[in-house]
Amino acid sequence: MKTVKIIGVPEHFNLPWHLAIDEGAFEDRGIKLSWTDIPEGTGKMCELLNQKETDLAIILTEGIVKSITEGNQVKIIQEYIASPLxxxxxxxxxxxxxxxxxxxxxxxxxxxxxxxxxxxxxxxxxxxxxxxxxxxxxxxxxxxxxxxxxxxxxxxxxxxxxxxxxxxxxxxxxxxxxxxxTPWPCFVLVGTDEFLSENMTLVKHIQEIINTYTTEFKQIPRIDATLANKYHQKLEDIQDWLHITEWSQKQLPETMLLKVQDTLKELDLIDKSIPVSKILN
CATH class of the missing domain: 3.40.190.10 (Periplasmic binding protein-like II)
Incomplete structure (x- = not known):
């Protein structure tokens, strides 16, 4: 059983991961996926990725793009949430x-x-x-x-x-x-360069599992009530959130990545844009 460390915010976006872990979907493929909640958010997750204290992360697009341009050895594996935050x-x-x-x-x-x-x-x-x-x-x-x-x-x-x-x-x-x-898709799945270079087949298994769960997520019976109870939300608020949120099963479009970099550069938040090949896996 291969242990893989993954981090993300303790928010409703990430329930598909917890369902897949609880139902043993990763263990069925020989993967022990160890999830850690990071309430501090993207800035802290960038630090943990940089320090190689995690293998994977579900992280905000703009935050990780800025971090990668600053030298963080991480790649975007795929888009996770296609809609804006x-x-x-x-x-x-x-x-x-x-x-x-x-x-x-x-x-x-x-x-x-x-x-x-x-x-x-x-x-x-x-x-x-x-x-x-x-x-x-x-x-x-x-x-x-x-x-x-x-x-x-x-x-x-x-x-x-x-x-x-x-x-x-x-x-x-x-x-x-x-x-x-956000003017772009909000969350992406990322991994450290070291982990990705050594575990590409395993990463494909993880993608297949989570993409199956996110494709079917909104069709789960009473998923709105489950989310409302777990994350202490009003049912009508969760229903509004589900209506505007779209999960993704594909790579972040290059045009969107260029838009993120252009915006960050225009705001003087990054010094320079870097080639797409250095950001996307």
Whole structure:
């Protein structure tokens, strides 16, 4: 039995992996897939990949592309979620901010530099016509850190996946001011170069299994109720999320990868674009 380490965020996007593990789909192929939740998100996952503390990851597209251009020895194996990620923009429930325009010049809470919450703050600022070089950040590590940061006014707003943060809005901790969808497919499956070079057949088995699960995922009876219960969401919110979310079973299109790099370069978040062949497996 070959042990393979994989990491991802503890969010509803990744339930197909947990179902496949629980049902023994990987073990049937001689693979012990060891999953670890990383609540800190993409910035932390990039570090773990760089340190070779994991073999695979389900990670945000823009975050891993930036990391690869900076020398992280990782390749994108395939697109995992084909649809955009809907980033909710949140303030403390007792904050005086009533519109996105009022956030100009304020401080954003981010989990880590190079994380989605960091990179998407630039995308959002550009869309609003703000000067991105004047953005200010407060490092908060994870969702609990963001709550503490906003409630103590160390930061003014926080961007995180809309549906993951919805319970905090419903409970009166955050107030939701708006959304910023990613301009590209949001999650990809990646692996370290070392692992991929030594285990290509095994990786193909893993792809076949997860792609079977994601193809059939929305057809699972009462999957909306399962998701709502497991991730502490309202049923109607999960139904809305399922409606806008599409899993993928193919490689990330080269045109989309070029768009990600062009956007990051335009925002001065990467120094240069690199050939597609150095990013895609």
């Amino acid at each position: 809907l980033w909710g923009i949140h303030v403390d429930a007792n904050s005086t901010y009533k519109s996105l325009n009022e956030l100009k010049g304020t401080t954003a809470a981010i989990s880590r530099f190079g994380s989605g919450s960091h990179l998407m703050a630039y995308v959002q600022a550009k869309q609003m016509g703000w000067e991105t070089e004047k953005l200010k950040f407060n490092l908060v590590n994870n969702l609990d850190g963001a709550i503490e940061s906003l409630t103590t006014a160390k930061a003014d707003y926080f961007m995180w996946e809309r549906f993951t943060t919805k319970p905090l809005v419903d409970s009166g901790i955050f107030r939701h001011l708006g959304n910023c969808p």
